[in-house]
Amino acid sequence: MTDTTLVAEHPLLERFPEGVTPDERKGYEGFIVAADRLVEFATALRDEFGYDYLSSVTGVDYLPDGKMEVVYHAYKSTGGGALVFKVQVPRENPVVPSLVSVYPGADFQEREAWDLLGIRFEGHPNLKRILMWEGFAGHPLRKDWKEAYFEEEKKPFGSRWPGGAVHRAEDENPFGKNVVYPPDFDPEKWTPVGDEALYAGLREFKKDDDLKTEQVVVNLGPQHPSTHGVFRMVVTLDGETVVRLEPVMGYLHRNHEKIGERNTYLMNIPFTDRLDYLSSMSNNWGYVQAVEKLLGDKIQVPERAEYLRVIMAEFTRIVNHIFAIGTLLNDLGAYFTPMLYALEERELILDIFEAVSGSRMMCNYFRFGGVARDLPPGVYEKMRDLVFERLPRKIDELDRYLTENEVVRARCEGVGVLTPEEAIAFSAAGPVLRASGVPYDVRRADPYGIYDRFEFDVAVRYHGDVYDRYLIRLDEIRQSIRILQQALDQLPEGDVIFGSPKYSMRVPAGEAYGRVEGPKGELGFYVVSDGSANPWRYHVRAPSFINLTALSRMCEGDKVADAIIILGSIDIVLGETDR
Amino acid sequence: MYGKGILKGLGVTLKHFVETYVDDFRRGRKRYGTREGVEYRSSKDVSGLFTVQYPEEQLIIPEEFRFVPFLVYDEGENGEREIRCTSCGICAKVCPPQCIWIHRSEDPKTGRPVPEPAEFYIDIDVCMNCGLCAEFCPFDAIIMDHDFELAVYDRHSNNIYDKEKLLKPASYYQKIRPRNYAAQEKIRQEKAAKKAARARK
Numbered sequence: 001m002t003d004t005t006l007v008a009e010h011p012l013l014e015r016f017p018e019g020v021t022p023d024e025r026k027g028y029e030g031f032i033v034a035a036d037r038l039v040e041f042a043t044a045l046r047d048e049f050g051y052d053y054l055s056s057v058t059g060v061d062y063l064p065d066g067k068m069e070v071v072y073h074a075y076k077s078t079g080g081g082a083l084v085f086k087v088q089v090p091r092e093n094p095v096v097p098s099l100v101s102v103y104p105g106a107d108f109q110e111r112e113a114w115d116l117l118g119i120r121f122e123g124h125p126n127l128k129r130i131l132m133w134e135g136f137a138g139h140p141l142r143k144d145w146k147e148a149y150f151e152e153e154k155k156p157f158g159s160r161w162p163g164g165a166v167h168r169a170e171d172e173n174p175f176g177k178n179v180v181y182p183p184d185f186d187p188e189k190w191t192p193v194g195d196e197a198l199y200a201g202l203r204e205f206k207k208d209d210d211l212k213t214e215q216v217v218v219n220l221g222p223q224h225p226s227t228h229g230v231f232r233m234v235v236t237l238d239g240e241t242v243v244r245l246e247p248v249m250g251y252l253h254r255n256h257e258k259i260g261e262r263n264t265y266l267m268n269i270p271f272t273d274r275l276d277y278l279s280s281m282s283n284n285w286g287y288v289q290a291v292e293k294l295l296g297d298k299i300q301v302p303e304r305a306e307y308l309r310v311i312m313a314e315f316t317r318i319v320n321h322i323f324a325i326g327t328l329l330n331d332l333g334a335y336f337t338p339m340l341y342a343l344e345e346r347e348l349i350l351d352i353f354e355a356v357s358g359s360r361m362m363c364n365y366f367r368f369g370g371v372a373r374d375l376p377p378g379v380y381e382k383m384r385d386l387v388f389e390r391l392p393r394k395i396d397e398l399d400r401y402l403t404e405n406e407v408v409r410a411r412c413e414g415v416g417v418l419t420p421e422e423a424i425a426f427s428a429a430g431p432v433l434r435a436s437g438v439p440y441d442v443r444r445a446d447p448y449g450i451y452d453r454f455e456f457d458v459a460v461r462y463h464g465d466v467y468d469r470y471l472i473r474l475d476e477i478r479q480s481i482r483i484l485q486q487a488l489d490q491l492p493e494g495d496v497i498f499g500s501p502k503y504s505m506r507v508p509a510g511e512a513y514g515r516v517e518g519p520k521g522e523l524g525f526y527v528v529s530d531g532s533a534n535p536w537r538y539h540v541r542a543p544s545f546i547n548l549t550a551l552s553r554m555c556e557g558d559k560v561a562d563a564i565i566i567l568g569s570i571d572i573v574l575g576e577t578d579r
Numbered sequence: 580m581y582g583k584g585i586l587k588g589l590g591v592t593l594k595h596f597v598e599t600y601v602d603d604f605r606r607g608r609k610r611y612g613t614r615e616g617v618e619y620r621s622s623k624d625v626s627g628l629f630t631v632q633y634p635e636e637q638l639i640i641p642e643e644f645r646f647v648p649f650l651v652y653d654e655g656e657n658g659e660r661e662i663r664c665t666s667c668g669i670c671a672k673v674c675p676p677q678c679i680w681i682h683r684s685e686d687p688k689t690g691r692p693v694p695e696p697a698e699f700y701i702d703i704d705v706c707m708n709c710g711l712c713a714e715f716c717p718f719d720a721i722i723m724d725h726d727f728e729l730a731v732y733d734r735h736s737n738n739i740y741d742k743e744k745l746l747k748p749a750s751y752y753q754k755i756r757p758r759n760y761a762a763q764e765k766i767r768q769e770k771a772a773k774k775a776a777r778a779r780k
């Protein structure tokens with residue numbers, strides 16, 4: 001949703017008579033800002049107009065026009081629609097001023113745009129690759145970059161039908177022969193940037209070395225059970241205290257966005273399942289919402305489908321939070337007991353997902369204009385049993401089990417603090433933001449679906465520490481149960497999908513940004529259509545990724561053992577972080 | 580009192596521990612190894628241990644469960660197989676990872692396409708079990724299977740399924756998906772009746 005003020009009469013245009021123009025392309029919104037005015041513009045936006053939260057930064061390669069565009073979505077932390085602004089630069093030499101000084105939350109996102117699209121952000125404090133490694137040749141999201149297994153620009157591929165000669169891509173392009181290094185790069189001699197310090201720390205001391213107390217660099221991960229997947233933290237320590245922490249990621253990177261741009265619109269739905277694989281229903285929703293915005297009034301979601309969407313999304317939130325609490329306790333060293341108690345409830349909800357969608361985790365349940373199928377017999381009753389009877393009881397039990405535990409409190413209280421100002425500045429989202437005292441929830445701030453019909457409170461806690469991030473998840477589970485109770489009571493009869501879905505469809509040209517309050521925070525999908533059956537640009541604003549921007553700040557000054565639980569309290573899933 | 584929270588928590592653990600034994604005692608042998616027992620352990624009433632001990636036991640698979648698809652054939656009067664697939668290619672076009680290959684048959688004399696696949700391959704290593712092929716097939720010719728025990732020692736020589744390996748009878752379809760089957764059969768019969776009525780006119 002754009003800000004209600006008409007773009008053409010927006011006071012911003014008065015404030016910046018030069019260098020800011022409305023974006024007049026058909027199907028586009030917001031403003032185009034001249035690159036040299038960008039920092040000034042963003043500062044005014046934040047300080048004078050109240051857009052203090054920069055949610056998404058991404059780039060689009062408009063190859064036919066010879067342009068690179070950087071797209072920003074900013075919000076007011078008090079709620080309301082997005083203000084979209086863009087910077088266009090020539091494709092051959094795309095240089096854009098960095099906004100990290102205005103919005104620190106742009107840090108990782110700008111690095112990602114540099115990594116994948118080759119847009120240079122002048123003034124960025126640490127502009128290096130983030131998802132790829134230094135030995136990677138080229139910028140893969142550029143439209144003229146081709147992957148090793150490249151077959152055609154767009155799916156469906158011609159070789160599948162009617163000729164149908166089966167082959168394996170990997171046989172034609174064997175591993176080892178498909179790697180290209182950048183010129184002047186030698187993998188044998190390369191040491192990752194920043195790792196010299198690491199190796200220096202491992203060096204054996206010789207007798208004549210001076211004995212000095214120095215800061216030590218310690219590598220946590222990438223393959224360590226406490227890091228929730230293949231994720232690495234390079235920590236600089238002074239004694240046991242964290243001085244600086246740098247997250248290193250990308251081990252699970254598969255260029256989800258490039259795959260998404262080869263896919264047709266429909267094909268992307270099951271791929272979104274694989275982002276945050278604990279909450280596939282929410283992922284589906286975010287993406288479907290963006291495409292439905294592009295389709296406009298060509299499509300209306302039936303009432304029953306709207307309710308089913310809410311029901312599935314809220315069950316997903318419960319599944320996710322209950323799992324997050326379980327793993328957090330794992331990180332604390334409670335070993336598997338709390339985790340297994342959490343899994344038990346999760347299992348019962350996954351049974352419902354399986355009965356409805358056919359899969360426990362890769363649900364692929366949402367469709368443009370509704371959901372894939374109606375509830376099979378017996379499922380509605382099962383849901384009611386859980387929501388009205390079992391879950392409230394079990395959540396209370398979990399509460400009783402953990403909340404007052406002295407060890408939990410001692411380890412979590414006052415650890416990993418993020419102040420409200422910092423949380424907003426770092427573009428933190430979801431439970432991390434709300435545990436820091438900012439009551440921002442997309443379901444309320446910018447309602448989508450039918451969330452405006454339900455009574456629920458936006459959970460908020462004020463200390464911004466690990467303990468509050470634990471408590472807020474309990475609060476949110478309780479609110480989700482409340483929503484579920486209302487939704488199940490009100491669930492109307494009727495169709496679950498609009499019209500009869502086509503296997504391939506053209507989508508009107510334009511851009512759209514769909515965002516939902518996923519369990520981990522604001523999950524956004526930025527989709528640009530050129531009017532064909534495949535998206536021109538498909539970008540995921542991944543909360544697991546952006547929430548990590550604040551990780552270093554949260555860990556500074558805490559002990560190294562706390563870094564593990566701070567990471568646990570952010571609750572990331574690497575499928576989404578690395579995309 | 581310091582430590583009260585821990586004691587309370589331990590109380591919860593103890594309760595869980597005891598519950599399993601109480602439940603074992605109450606339900607006796609039926610708790611394990613029977614369908615009833617598995618059903619109970621995945622119901623809202625479960626207390627105590629809920630683990631289903633695969634492979635001795637198996638979770639109950641709901642009808643909508645989807646795993647690698649198969650091709651349906653109807654059994655003709657003399658026992659010959661009537662393959663439903665017309666090689667229209669929709670499933671190959673909708674498949675997100677593009678793991679379906681269809682070779683359409685051609686009439687050897689005229690060279691015109693014949694509505695039957697000469698070959699049909701699915702690379703099940705690549706298949707993401709999304710179910711879109713089955714959802715969009717206009718002839719109910721490709722259906723998601725329930726059989727998930729597909730592990731092999733050598734994936735390179737086993738995991739590209741051809742037409743022979745993919746074909747299963749409609750009676751199997753009916754067995755694993757009775758509701759879907761009945762609903763689709765109804766639509767098919769209505770269509771056939773309409774067609775017959777039109778032919779009579």
Ligand code: SF4
Nearest residue numbers: 664665667668670716
């Ligand atoms: S299985 Fe169905 S969709 Fe696929 S080619 Fe055959 S008839 Fe067409």
Ligand code: SF4
Nearest residue numbers: 674706707709710712
């Ligand atoms: S289930 Fe999905 S991935 Fe597998 S063959 Fe069908 S369409 Fe392709």
